[in-house]
Amino acid sequence: MTKRPLIAVSFVAALASGVLLAQDIRTFINKISEKPALAVPEFRGAGDAQPLMAVFNSTVNADLQNSGLFDLRSKSYFPPTVPQQQTDIRPQDGKGLALADWAGAPVNATHLVFGYAAVTNGVFVVYGNVDDTRQQDAQSAQLLSNRYVGSPTEADAIRKAHEFATDIIVKFGGSAALFDSRIYFTSTRGSAGKFGTEIWAMDWDGNNQKQITHLGAQLAHTAISPDGSRLAFTMWPLAGGQPQIVMANSQTGRRIPFYNQQASMNSCVGFTPDGTHIYYASTPTGTPQIYTAAVDGQGFSPVTSSRGNPTEPKVNPKNPGQVLFVDGSPKEQIYRMNSAGSGIERISNGEGEASNPAWSPDGQHVAFAWTRGYMSGEFNIFVIDIGKPQEYEQLTHDGKNENPVWAPDGAHIVFMRTPLKSGNTQIYTMLANGTQVKQLTTQGINKYPVWGVK
């Protein structure tokens, strides 16, 4: 599948349309009142296209809703008449064919998403449009007008719906990377023994959950390479044995050769942005230190010389010379260093325990787990701007919330939540402002999520 850029937005087009440019997605979605208000009436299909329209319409709505970028207006307020093509738009109508009918109360939409589909000579064609309802002139109101062509099947109808929704999201400064992404995690499902876990994968919305590895072991601390092709995780043999790093193909689950140092522990891989090297925690000299090596584990060298428990090295995706890690003895905190291990400075403020740092795709923000304001061990997800680490925003409040990882779109975060009283750890997503929390797993115990591109 073709990869789309993270932020594929036209600065001029965005400004001209009055849409907020979302170079900083998190800031963008924090401005709830400025979210574009979309009216998305049902698309109708001509002839053989009509049976495909239910799945098409539901997919478009779900994608736009899950993007977190829009306020979707209630269909119950929509006018009785809906335009299907640009030529349907009238300067004045009062029944729905004028943009003003959608801009005013009770709909109060800033933008109208409309179109239709047809099957012509065995080809499924969708005509999709987005108009700015606040513009007086029909020509200047036209923000997007595209045609999508496929076969008249339900699978293609879903595919065309994703493409149309993606174009809308990108037009408004969002990222289409969400729909080309995959979440990997460990699960007790399909595993062996009391403590066994395997790697599973699912779509960004929790669909298509499937088992990736069949190692018959206990796995943890999942990592995914920047290109999404390679998984790294910590593995203990169920029969007993020291924790070692395993690399595996993210599609097949097959192991990829990797050299583990002669050490009681090799764990917690972080990839460099180009995917050619890793950082990880190891104990060849008897105490935990962070090492760097080629992606196959060869050519390793120490980076830290700590007397604590340095771990969780996370390289800035936009600056390979900036590495976050967790250290402390006692009380884990988040630190920053350069790639050579010098220039160390603490990022978290020393309160409580701070762990699980995760870079946003733009390398500007860090999500992490912190016990500030709660009992020891009761982590919540916080976000900081790396340029102003003393200013933080708390995103979660209930239960133990750990291991946040950003989606490739920079607008979503996946994390694991454990209920305080009882219940299993499960995988959740939310927008990077803490809203739209959604539970993605329910069966078994599911931990250590990472979010990669497909």
Add this chain to the structure above:
Amino acid sequence: MTLQFFRSRTLTASALLALALFTAACSKHTPIPPPPPGPKQDTSQPTGNGGAATSTRPTATLNAEPSRFERGQEIKLTWLTTNANDVSISNGVGTVGSSGTVTVSPVDTTTYTLTANGPNGTATATAVVTLVTPAPAIVTPPVRPNNPMATFESRVQSDLKDALFDYDSVNIREDARAALTADAEALKHIFVDFPNSSVNVEGHCDERGSAEYNLGLGDRRASSARDLLVQLGVPAARLHTISYGKERPQCTDATEACYQLNRRAHISAGQ
């Protein structure tokens, strides 16, 4: 020339230092304690005719060190004679020189007699060495399985205790030291009974820290416990450390009692 200068300076400095030390010693009012008593010596008068020419009569001294010994212990006999041309020591030592040292290994309480014959008489000296029986050692009954046919795994499971740790700490507490001391003795017996065996020293943590941090913490706990076992005489080659962090808790309640049970070094059967 230069060397002599320095040597002269050195000697001068030494003399000054000695004088200073002597002065310092004299300035102290604390009396110097008398020397301890030496071993029993026989300084009986030499036998011979008359009391004339005393200065030419033989003299003899004999020391035994130590004077009290345990079975298998060696004794050093030291003697000095004058005016003698025939010196011998009894109990198998035989003829010796006018002075010297010899090592003997008596098996019981023994009186050694030195006889020094000279032109003007004979002198004798004796040294008694006494065999002492050591106090019976307090013997701890060896840790043995109730069932002599017990497997290696069952012995490891039943004979060994966990060493517990404080929160976010790798320090060995007193109760952990006691547990590991008992574990060390038990392991020595287990390794004798199962010569090709080894054990895992596992490091575990409670659920409160992050999983990644706890993995390192568990590794350091396992290393701390392993290091103490080695200090106590357990062969290092038969101990393998494994950190499970908080991945394999033995208790899952959110209570301090449960947390404490999980903050442990646990010894399990190895490969």
